Amino acid sequence: MNIRQAVSPPKAGPLRGKEMSSLEIKHDVNIAIEEGKISYIGREYVEAYQYIDGSQLVVMPGFVDCHTHIPFVGSRSSEFIMRLSGKSYMDIMRAGGGIISTVKEVRKASATSILADSLSSLDSMLSLGVTTVEGKSGYGLDKENELKQLKVLRALDSIHPVDVVPTFLGAHAVTDEYGSPEEFLDLMAGIFDDLVELTDTIDIFCENGVFDEALSRQYLMKAQKKGFKVKLHADELSSSGGGRLAVELGAVSADHLISADNETLVLLAESETVATLLPGTSFFLNEPFAKGRKLIDLGAIVAIASDFNPGSCNIFNPFFIIFLAVSRCGLSVEEAINAYTANSAKALCLEKEKGMLEVGYDADMVLIRAEDYSEIVYNFSRDLVEGVIKNGNRVR
Numbered sequence: 001m002n003i004r005q006a007v008s009p010p011k012a013g014p015l016r017g018k019e020m021s022s023l024e025i026k027h028d029v030n031i032a033i034e035e036g037k038i039s040y041i042g043r044e045y046v047e048a049y050q051y052i053d054g055s056q057l058v059v060m061p062g063f064v065d066c067h068t069h070i071p072f073v074g075s076r077s078s079e080f081i082m083r084l085s086g087k088s089y090m091d092i093m094r095a096g097g098g099i100i101s102t103v104k105e106v107r108k109a110s111a112t113s114i115l116a117d118s119l120s121s122l123d124s125m126l127s128l129g130v131t132t133v134e135g136k137s138g139y140g141l142d143k144e145n146e147l148k149q150l151k152v153l154r155a156l157d158s159i160h161p162v163d164v165v166p167t168f169l170g171a172h173a174v175t176d177e178y179g180s181p182e183e184f185l186d187l188m189a190g191i192f193d194d195l196v197e198l199t200d201t202i203d204i205f206c207e208n209g210v211f212d213e214a215l216s217r218q219y220l221m222k223a224q225k226k227g228f229k230v231k232l233h234a235d236e237l238s239s240s241g242g243g244r245l246a247v248e249l250g251a252v253s254a255d256h257l258i259s260a261d262n263e264t265l266v267l268l269a270e271s272e273t274v275a276t277l278l279p280g281t282s283f284f285l286n287e288p289f290a291k292g293r294k295l296i297d298l299g300a301i302v303a304i305a306s307d308f309n310p311g312s313c314n315i316f317n318p319f320f321i322i323f324l325a326v327s328r329c330g331l332s333v334e335e336a337i338n339a340y341t342a343n344s345a346k347a348l349c350l351e352k353e354k355g356m357l358e359v360g361y362d363a364d365m366v367l368i369r370a371e372d373y374s375e376i377v378y379n380f381s382r383d384l385v386e387g388v389i390k391n392g393n394r395v396r
């Protein structure tokens with residue numbers, strides 16, 4: 001009650017282009033919660049059995065992290081150190097590092113131990129105000145272990161307060177045990193019928209030398225025929241057609257886009273596909289950043305997310321990711337907040353229940369000790385979170 005600043009996207013996602021620069025800011029308001037949903041926002045006094053003094057707080061919708069690679073096990077810190085000392089990707093692979101090392105660990109691990117590791121990540125994310133998290137398979141790369149990861153994601157969603165949205169990323173990488181990318185994708189497409197109870201979304205790592213544009217198109221069209229939504233890891237390492245393909249197929253999102261060419265940015269901006277930026281990965285790998293400013297100026301629906309994973313981005317702190325989006329991708333603070341709430345909810349097709357402070361929306365909120373919302377960027381390295389409310393319950 002008596003909230004200093006209640007800050008929300010002005011409308012449900014998608015927000016595109018200029019719309020992204022506005023926020024709805026209310027001063028000295030009360031927010032009431034009933035049965036896990038926001039039931040009132042305004043100046044009237046509301047009867048309740050519990051009150052939180054909001055006079056020193058900025059209240060925002062909980063962050064929606066629409067791209068992570070939980071669940072996984074194992075650390076790849078030695079690989080990180082190797083990279084810093086100048087070792088190449090191939091050197092790291094030869095030393096047993098890279099994505100394959102996580103695949104080995106995940107295959108060896110029981111579902112219970114993967115679950116335990118992921119629970120602790122979710123605890124940390126929740127304490128930073130992240131109330132919804134997408135996670136993917138993709139470290140199994142065979143039927144048994146891909147399904148194991150998806151079942152872990154289902155279990156995480158049911159036992160942890162954070163809402164966990166599962167995606168199938170069987171098409172993440174090819175291991176030596178398979179003859180060719182074509183053969184491997186056939187095998188993964190053979191799992192589609194087993195996924196129906198576990199996820200409704202299929203993702204692919206579309207990249208020259210991994211799964212190129214033509215292979216990705218074939219695979220994702222098979223997924224769409226089965227009724228799945230699709231999304232892509234697109235134009236990350238090279239301009240390889242992923243962003244273009246996302247638009248062509250009507251994908252829910254195209255993620256990364258570091259290397260997307262001008263024509264792709266224009267196509268994305270004219271489409272309904274969410275352009276998801278993952279600036280933590282660029283920072284972690286010391287690589288260029290996606291052209292966020294340009295995408296928004298062209299009119300795109302831009303979301304931001306963490307890409308939290310053990311290899312290329314060991315970062316899940318939304319304040320730091322927002323700092324990077326603002327300082328490196330050229331977003332304004334307002335655009336970054338909209339990108340991490342309403343638009344990231346849109347990327348997960350949850351825009352009607354998440355990403356806004358609005359009556360009827362899920363009561364997922366982060367309570368921040370600040371005079372003004374803009375401080376979250378300047379003070380990103382301080383622990384500004386006073387509390388987190390998830391489905392109406394105070395969880396921090």
Ligand SMILES: [Zn+2]
Binds near residue numbers: 067068069233307
């Ligand atoms: Zn990713």
